Amino acid sequence: MSVSVRIPTILRTYTGGSAEVSGEGATLRDVLAKLDSDYPGIGARILDESGKIRRFVNVYVGEEDVRFAQGLDTPAPDGTQISIIPAVAGG
């Protein structure tokens, strides 16, 4: 399954500046694992030590916040856009 993953500015140091990268996996968990193997270190910015999504980071599969879907087990259908949206506080 091929998906696109939107990378926020704050994490683009890991993707060599790319705002969008392609990903693969049947579920969000698989997509994030593949993402971390492609861009080492990025996974730890999204997941905590116990492997859960950090509470100041929201991950959307399509338009849905996965916290209100099936979390990391949320399916990632072919062609879906996955967005990683961390909290920012600047003003």
Added chain:
Amino acid sequence: MSLPPLVEPADELTVDEVRRYSRHLIIPDVGMAGQKRLKNAKVLCVGAGGLGSPALLYLAAAGVGTLGIIDFDVVDESNLQRQVIHGQSDVGKPKAESAAASVREINPLVDVVIHNTALTTENVMEIFSGYDLIVDGTDNFATRYMVNDAAVLLGKPYVWGSIYRFDGQASVFWAEHGPCYRCLYPEPPPPGMVPSCAEGGVLGVLCASIGSIQVNEAIKLLTGIGEPLVGRLMIYDALEMKYRDVKVRKDPECVLCGKNPTVTQLLDDYEAFCGAISDEAAEAASGSTITALELKGMMDRGENIYVVDVREPNEYEIVSIPGATLIPKGEFLNGSALEKMPQDKKIVLHCKSGARSAEALAVVKDAGFSDAVHVGGGVLSWVKTVDPSLPSY
């Protein structure tokens, strides 16, 4: 989902007001009724900085009757790249007063209320209670959670916006009709994980992009027109020039606005909730913090030290302490910097203002460099106390 107007209309518009607001009055959706609602509206802008600048200018021009401005800070030259409500001659003046002067110049019909103070747990409820709507333009997580909690507890809507480099986010939080900020981000990031604009920078014009969305939503809420940004998060990427919106659900488990709330009043200490620096960093820095002047003394005496600048390369390029080696904080956090640390020299770490170097210090001490220290106040303090000819940023 459309919502009823937040404000009742004022009795009438004067002839001057009709002339001034004619371009609003001839829009059927706004009209006399909408403009009278704006005239009766009381809006508070928290922060007269990047987001507050465009927000206040447009709220004033639009004819919002009462505009509150709260900011404790004074105008600094480094603000002028984006905080367009202030000018060169305002440098050194309180931001709330400088902003009020600009508002009066744009629209003398606005009643401006200046709160030249920091928003605190002691004053936030009282200040907010005098307004219909809050616009959040603050620059830190602690104040943002406090604004949210106070707004939810008082049952008031607020328009939230946030910016970093080329990214902006905006939403309307109104617990009565949708989610609150804690539904979107239940917990703040641990200290050091998300850089501020002072550390990471921000494109000046991004403030206008997000600030104008905030005013747009404020006007809609006040007059009851359109589809408010309740339950949606608007995400803007200035580099790609793309706006997207995603759903924000009300979290039934939200500690503040959920079914069984456990937060029923303001927290005692929002700084502690968000943590200025991590516990590890605070512990490492305790007793191991030197001043910039002390560092200068060590250099002058030719002491055997290794000075490391843990900022980013572009910051190093702006200004640096002579002789410092650049090794960004990230390399300490992932451990790769440790092999570059000399065993036979005292390690002195510094950053811009002392927070990042404290985080790096925790790593260095943990690796056994027990006599390592960091410079309190960082390179900014060096500029201030050792070499004022160097630039600050």
